Amino acid sequence: MTTVARVLIDSPLPQLDRLFDYAIPAGLAGEAHPGVRVKVPLRSAGRVVEGWLVERGEIEAPERPLSELDAVVSTVAALTPELYALARKAADRAAGSAGDVLRLAIPKRMVRAEKAWLAAPEPPAPVVDAQSAAWADGILNVYPGLAEAIAAGERLAIDALPRPAVERVVGAWAELLAALAVSMLASGRSTLLVVPDQRDEDQVLAALEGRAPADTVLRDDARRSGPERYGGYLRLLNPAPAIVVGNRSTVYAPARDVGAVVVWDDGDPLLAEPLSPGIHARDAALIRQELEGSALIFAGHTRTTDVERLVQLGWVREVPAARRASPRVILSATREGESRGQRVPSAAFAAAREALAEGPVLVQVARPGYAPVLVCADCRTPARCTHCGGPLRARRAGAVPDCTWCGRSAPSWSCENCRSTRLRMASSGSERTADELGRAFPNTRVIIADGDHPVERVDAKPALVIATRGAEPAAVGGYRAVILLDADRMLMAEQLRVGESCLRWWSNAAALAAPGAPVHLVGVSGPVARALATWTHDAYARAELADRSPLLMPPVVRVAAVTGPASVVDATLAQLREDVPGLPAAAVLGPVPVEDGVRALVRFEYGQGRRVADTLRAAVVAEAIRGRRRPKTGAPRTTLRVRLDVPELDL
Incomplete structure (x- = not known):
């Protein structure tokens, strides 16, 4: 028997997405252990490339000599067996490459950070003080049975309380996530808190401050410097538990003994990975929970149809709060005698005037700028x-x-x-709205919060805060009134999930209101408005699923996009029909011409996912091999591209 190193080559080429056997030279036998970075030769290319030594195995004497490992780049086992298993399974589900997933999960190596980590002693086991533990238990007790369900490693759906926190300028949802993490840390286990963006990270970190030991809380996002991010990654390789707060890639963090993975606001598009293979953080978290058995919590102010489908299947269990809470939502429409084109109805205007005597008022608008849209007058x-x-x-x-x-x-x-x-201004952005309302409320402070003018928080003094959706700052004590403008314009977007998105935008803004403060939704009626007014987001999600079921729209079914040359796409679709029994002809939409060939969408049942992914992956590999054999004519070579679980049915 011969001992070999099985290496995953770090390459974007799909045909190299498998383990290759390499002989281990005597000089590297003591360093070549699973998880380290190595350099290996490629016979076909005649060059040396980097890769990951995934495992060591025994094989019979090979028919021809194996290539040897060229070098061990680092003796640090940065790739854990659990992370490789997660990357492999996630890539297989998405018809992608494990190497692409690992490039998202493992930061770029920084030698100084690595040396500092090797020289530092292992961190001690963290200690959570009794006061913080009691605070966390009090927060979790709002949801009867939640602590027991987390300890049992269940999959849960939680509707966060839509109100600001009492003690700090954060949402109650941030305190819920912090309490979950502190409770896990007190039991000696790690927690991964996955949130959409930096603003959400700031709120969770503020809620954790002083309640968990500072050296156990790690921030994981691309905004940190390379050494900081890689140093934080190496810290997670230690056995001491930690709390990791970060964006979508945090779901792959190699923390030890993870007790819970929490995904906040999974309907936010920032949690959908744009890079290949395009795995949503929600799906990666489900795969991780299946592999590791940790608890998985989907929390939000709204319920996505994806999570509601899992709740109806019994795969995820809903844990309601002991006492239902909802903002005071008012559907504001123009009254008799008012102009139908009036942007702020008199009821909402009066509510803003009254609230400004006590504190800040939030006005949510659809778009930034002054006049985002111009038309011919x-x-x-x-x-x-x-x-x-x-x-x-x-x-x-x-x-x-x-x-x-x-x-x-x-x-x-x-x-x-x-x-x-x-020209005529057809819409009002945040700056024009601020200009108009500033004239309507003279001697009132006006604050603009959008992508060009980021604002994290505002004080409790009277002010008009004009914010675009998703950029609303938190207010000390909450807003005394919230006015949701441009709701009709938001609903006009040609998207499958526009109703879900609008309900999420409005609900997140409504959750910033102080208890009892009015929330005026202007100029909208119908199912989405009723769901906001009655705060029945789960019922709206169920109705959406029922409407999509006869139309075979996601998430009732999964959808794959196949793009490439027409002949290759046609051959791939024909192979799919042959390899996947029960795939109806109506499952394929297209192909239609696009910029670099044609594009087709394939709708399929979840039970057919493995066969569909295997067939599409095989077609990508075969086309990549054929592409290398074609003569170089100077023209760009179009290749076959596939993506599963596309967010929108956009041909």
Whole structure:
């Protein structure tokens, strides 16, 4: 028998996504252990590449000599067996490569950080003081049976209380996540807190401050420097438990003895990985829970149809709060005698005026800027850039319009339809809204919060806070009133999940209101508005699932996108029909022409996922091998691309 090293080569080529056997030279026998980075030769390419030594195995004497490991890059076993198993299973489910997942999960190696970690002593077991433990138990007791369910490693869905925290300027949801983590730490186990963005991380970290030992709380996101991120990753390789707070890649963090993985607001598109193989943090968390048996909690102010489907299947259990809580939502519409085009109805205007006597008022708008959309003043045709066709905008009143795509100004614009040179502002952004409301409420402080003007929090003094969706700052004690403008415009987006998205945007803003403060939803009625007013998000999610079921729309089914040359896509679809029994002809939408070939969508049942993924992956590998054999003609070679679980059915 011969001992070999099985290596996963770090390469984007799909045909190299498997373990290769290499002989271990005598000089590297003591360093070549599973999990280390190595350099290995590639016979076909005649070069040396990096990879991961996944395992050592025994084989019979090979028919021909094996290539030897070239070098061990680092003796640190940065790839744990659990992480490789997670990456492999997640990649197989998404018809992708394990190497792509590992590049997202493992930060780039930093030699100084590695040396500092090797020289430092192992951190001691953390100690949670009695006061913090009691605080965490008090928060968890709001949800009867939650602590026991987490200890049993269950999959749970929790609707967070929609109100600000009492002691700190954070949401009650941040305190819930912090309490979960502190409770796990007190029992000697780690917790992964996965949130959409930096603002959410800041809230959770603020809730944890002083309640968990500082050296046990790690922030994991791409905004940190390379040495900091890699040093934090190495810290998780120690046996001492930790609390990891980060974005979508945190779900892969190699923390030891994870007691719970918490995914906050899984409907946020920031939790969907844009890079290959495009695995949503929710799906990666489900895979990890299945492999490790830790508790898994989906928490949010709203319920996505994806989680509701799992609840209906019994795969995830709902844990309600002991006492139902909801904001005071008012559906504001124009009254008799008011102009239908009036942006702020009199009821919402009066509520804002009354609330400003006590503290800040939040006004949520759809878009940033001054006038994000311009149209022809005569025929109402949307104004477009003559260079690239992008929409024109106005940065301020009387300013020369410019293009939102290419940035070119359009001083001599004329309408293509009627040749008019007059423009009209068709929408109001955050800056124009601030200008208008500032005139309506003189001597009132106006604060703009959007992508160009980020604001983390505001004080309790009277102020009008004009914020775009998702950029709303927290207020000390909560807002005395919340006005949700442009709701009808938000619902006009041509997206499958527009109703879910709007309900999530509005609910997250409503949760910033002080207890008993009015929340005015302006100019919208129908199922989404009723769900917000009655705070019955789970019922709305169930209704959405029922509506999508006969249409075979996700998440009732899974969807794969296949893009590439027409002949290759046709052959792949034919192979799918042959390999996947029961796949109906109506399951395929397209192909339709796109910029680099054609694109088809394939809808399939969850039980068919393994066969569909295997077939698509085999087609990608076969096309990649054929592409290398084609003669180089100078023209770009189109390749086959697949992605499973696409967020939108966009042909």
